[in-house]
Amino acid sequence: MSKPIYIIGHRNPDTDSICSAIAYAHLKQALGEHVIPARAGKINAETKYVLDLLGIKPPALILDMYPRAKDVMREHSITIHPWNTLRELGQLIKQYSVKSIPVVEADGSLVGMVTVGDLAERYVNELGMQDLRETGVDYAGILRCLNGTLICGGDLTCRLEGRVKIAASRTQTMGKVIKPGDIVLVGNRTNVQLTCIEAGIACLIITGGFEVAPEVEAAARAAGTYIIRAPYDTYTCGRLINQSIPVGKVMKANVTAFKPDDMVADMKEIIIRTGYRNYPVVQNGRMVGLIDRDRLIVPDRNQIILVDHNERSQAVDGIEETKIVEIIDHHRLGGMETSEPIFIKHEPVGSTATIVANMHWHRNVPLPADIAGLLLAAILSDTVLFKSPTATDKDRDAAYKLAAIAGLDIQDFGMAMLKAGSVIDKLTPGDIVASDLKEFQIGEYYVAISQISVMDQKDVLQQQAQLKAAMQAICEKEQYNMAILLITGILDEATYLLHYGQPARVVTIAFGEPCPDGTWYLPGVMSRKKQVVPPLIDAARRL
Incomplete structure (x- = not known):
């Protein structure tokens, strides 16, 4: 089977990134393609709630795409x-x-x-016949090399300890040539065969495939001598024995x-x-x-399909070592380069899941209830139950069709999912800052922008000092110029912005002067990509 194509979302994945990867893999597999859904980071609480509710396993975790031995x-x-x-x-x-x-x-x-x-x-290095004491040859190896037949003998794993000799001389002189423990090659000369056995040889190899005389076999059994019958001539057998040495x-x-x-x-x-x-x-x-x-x-590169992102800074580590074959996304174009033309599905909608759902319907691929539930969750998450300005009529239409297939109530399911994701009791300040973090190049500055959605922002704002310290740590570790944390209220539809790094004037130009506590209160701001990143880009240009 050919290597699979990995379908993967951005680092620090959100619900849209995870669910769209799984659902797009479902579409591709239904069309007969060998694909595997994957994720580039830890699953957050909201996504875990969705996967557990629908009974779907998380996609494979891939922390980098650098080629490995496997x-x-x-x-x-x-x-x-x-x-x-x-x-x-x-x-x-x-x-x-x-x-x-x-x-x-x-x-x-x-x-x-x-x-x-x-x-x-x-x-x-072979000089004449081998002294088999040095080679570790056993009877089983000789039998295999000679394609021979064992006429008589004992344990085949016993090693040979004599020299290999050819009985080419007359019977009278054999006693001077043959020594006890030797291995002797001989043709159909019964008298020579008996003389060799009487001399105490270890093994008699009858060459040419000749039959063994009964008196020879009887003498060999009495003396404990092995007899092997080989189908080859004497010269060939001599050469083959030298090949019976174990590897x-x-x-x-x-x-x-x-x-x-x-x-x-x-x-x-x-x-x-x-x-x-x-x-x-x-x-x-x-x-x-x-x-x-x-x-x-020139190793074969892993093939990859990007969903819910198209910027190298947000992609899994080692993406430069892969071959990008498709991009399915709803964000701004981030300058990703490919070596050849690829398929891109890019629409200005509130969620990648909306695009994936419509691709199923366009290609007449039925959506099972669990996959429809995944796509619905992704749309409701990314649009914050359609409260985000990124929500479009396409998102709403897709969501209602998906809800009917999945048998879910949009309002009840959406609120339960958002509440599950807004619980921060078990999150450290570092976890909060790393939550749904995306990297952006804004002007000449590298900026990390994180966003967390909660029911009540006060619980998060009480940790402002610790959050600033966590933002400083991530800037120093990843060499960002700035880190921004967006604390978005699901109920009051507003966002508090925390900032660390320089130049701070970029944030001031984009959103005005901060509040006395050093935060920016942004009423009506729900979307990072539509309401935060564009003003920052414009401010960087003005600066």
């Missing part, structure tokens, strides 16, 4: 076991045209890497490996320094994938 690795890679033979290794290399293969135990735990170079080095004897045990969540940017430095062709990806000691160095040079 994004560029091959999940299904070829592996080999340390007890497999060099012959089996060579067959895998030829079959799959690979240059290196991870070595794993039966449970998948990584123990090493073996390369074409390791295999070639073994053959270059574990030639592999590199000290492997440079990565974890699935390691960032590609960090990995590149290690890869340049080490220079291997392939790198295993390991989780809890077990191999889960393989990274090809060549593929890492």
